[in-house]
Amino acid sequence: EADIYQTPRYLVIGTGKKITLECSQTMGHDKMYWYQQDPGMELHLIHYSYGVNSTEKGDLSSESTVSRIRTEHFPLTLESARPSHTSQYLCASSDQTRALYGYTFGSGTRLTVV
Amino acid sequence: DAKTTQPPSMDCAEGRAANLPCNHSTISGNEYVYWYRQIHSQGPQYIIHGLKNNETNEMASLIITEDRKSSTLILPHATLRDTAVYYCIVPNTDKLIFGTGTRLQVFP
Numbered sequence: 001e002a003d004i005y006q007t008p009r010y011l012v013i014g015t016g017k018k019i020t021l022e023c024s025q026t027m028g029h030d031k032m033y034w035y036q037q038d039p040g041m042e043l044h045l046i047h048y049s050y051g052v053n054s055t056e057k058g059d060l061s062s063e064s065t066v067s068r069i070r071t072e073h074f075p076l077t078l079e080s081a082r083p084s085h086t087s088q089y090l091c092a093s094s095d096q097t098r099a100l101y102g103y104t105f106g107s108g109t110r111l112t113v114v
Numbered sequence: 115d116a117k118t119t120q121p122p123s124m125d126c127a128e129g130r131a132a133n134l135p136c137n138h139s140t141i142s143g144n145e146y147v148y149w150y151r152q153i154h155s156q157g158p159q160y161i162i163h164g165l166k167n168n169e170t171n172e173m174a175s176l177i178i179t180e181d182r183k184s185s186t187l188i189l190p191h192a193t194l195r196d197t198a199v200y201y202c203i204v205p206n207t208d209k210l211i212f213g214t215g216t217r218l219q220v221f222p
Contacts, residue, residue: 018129033209043158043212059211090157100205105157 003027006091006106007065013081021076021109023091029104032074034058034066035090036110043090049074081113118202123217126196132189134216136202139183145204147178150189150212153198158212161187161200192220 004025013019025032034047035058045058049068063085064078074093078085091106119137126132138147144146162169162176164185169176175188189196201215 019131035212037155038127039155042214044150045209045211048209058209088155092157099208100146100203100210101160101163103150103158103210105159106158108155110155 004091004093004104006089006109008069008083008109009107010048010110011112013111015080015082015113019078019080019111021089021091021111023074023076023106025093025094025104026072027093027104029093030071031094033092033094033103034064034074034076035092036060036062037088037090039088042077047076057061058110081111083113085111086091087114094108104113116202118213120200120202120216122214123219125219125221126189126192127143128194128220128222129191132192132218132220134187134189134200134218135184135201136187137184138202138204141182141204142206143182145206147185148203148205148210149174149176150201150203151198152201152213152215153195157179158201168183192218192222196220204216 007022008020024074030051032049035043036046044060047066051107088108088110092103093103143178149162150158152158178185197220199215
């Protein structure tokens with residue numbers, strides 16, 4: 001019954017390609033987040049947004065960029081994919097009232113750059 | 115974020131209570147303790163949170179010591195589906211920052 005959707009679930013792409021990972025939520029949440037997680041490793045916050053036209057970098061430096069033109073949509077873009085970008089990318093959202101206990105995560109995109 | 119310390123891994127027999135400890139000795143007076151878990155590589159799932167009183171919901175219980183320097187997450191009757199990485203988080207910002215957590219293995 002997920003209300004936050006990520007596409008694609010899996011992506012294998014060649015070095016140098018531009019890619020966009022999609023994240024959409026239907027809950028009307030203002031806050032959205034992107035986390036990156038290598039297999040068996042910690043989740044790292046790489047981007048977040050407090051609302052339309054708001055984007056901030058997270059605690060882990062990332063070569064990716066994000067945009068927030070619509071409340072429900074928070075895509076992540078890599079202009080030129082490299083093997084070091086191989087990882088799982090998880091999108092999340094939360095609302096103002098439930099804040100830190102109301103995070104909803106998507107199913108993730110597992111990216112492999114060859 | 116206030117630093118939290120959790121054991122890297124724990125085992126628990128199915129049907130038994132799983133008690134997952136967390137130390138957060140630098141917690142300040144108005145900071146909550148949050149617990150999330152991540153099953154395999156799925157997105158993390160909220161479990162429970164508390165400030166200073168013990169809390170219980172349909173998933174778990176949270177016991178916070180009187181000095182608030184540590185807490186214990188209790189899964190009263192662990193099942194195989196509870197096998198996951200459990201994160202204890204004490205954020206001082208409005209964002210969740212995940213540490214390494216405790217990998218709980220429930221065995222038959």
